[in-house]
Amino acid sequence: MPPTLRTPRLLLTPYAPGDEEDFVALFQDPGVSRWMGDGLSPEADDRALFGRIFSKVYAQNLFDVWAVRRDGRLVGHAEIKRTDEVDGHEIVYALSPGAWGSGLGTELAEALVTYGFGTLGLTEVHATVAAENEASLRLLGRIGFAHVRDIEEDDGGLTRVLTAVRRPLSATSSPL
Template sequence: MTPELRSERLSLSPYVATDEADFVALFQDEAVGRWFGDGMQSEAEDRALFGRIFTLIYAEERFPVWAVRHEGRYVGHAEVKPSPETWLDGTEIVYGLARDAWGQGLGTELAELLTSYGHETLGLTEVHATVDAGNASSLSVLTRLGYVQVREIPEGDGRVTLHLVSRRPAPPVTPLRR
């Protein structure tokens, strides 16, 4: 089940059917959509992806997927999911914001909320992110939140994907008393 999450300015809630047009518009915006998964897809593919959120992700309770809202208005997409990459055995955050939400610190707030959810709610010692090396904004956000790069993955098209990790500090060790 996808829980509702809130930060100071953002609310994350499960998608509803009426979010489809906003979802498709977000993924069809080349400035945003190129950074998701394998990059830009057709509008029909994005509509099918939106449908799978309901028929697969929510129906089978696979992992949380959220519509991101600021002041009640749809501004983005977010997920915390098992990584589909075989080399990354862990859970990763995925997020994207509409262009008109850029430059307000919302990306940092969103990534921080997702990272906290992974560490605190899911109890993960590591939260992963995979980012295209050319996505300077997302890399800046994650670095600011303490993510560290652990790997570079060359892609078949010449691009490079960076694997970053947020590690929760180990709890302090209390010496045993005799």
């Protein structure tokens, strides 16, 4: 089970069974699903995915996945997991459209990177982003990710692979 993470405005907690409707609503939103995986899935698939968070991901401690809350409401989804596609740990995040444009995406991505470098002890953290998703590409660039390569998808689309590298502490810098 992943630990609870806090940012100035967000609370990342393990999902609870009562989060299913909000999870499905998030993943069924066309603006969100456009950038997640293969796009909009049937509702039944999103419900099955939610069930697998408990039956597989949490039960087998496969990777960290969180419900993202603001003021007690579920407003997003976050993960950090090892993937072969990037040969390392990848962050995955999504926010509901009502949370867009307020800096919450930056806050969320920074929290995931900090967790990866600090708690997990990673030296690199990766993200994969559709080449057309300019907002996410800008966000990741602002927080230190650099474009390292492209993946051509089966459907002809292009996915950018970005990487953030942990910088070693200097003798005069603080670990915080």
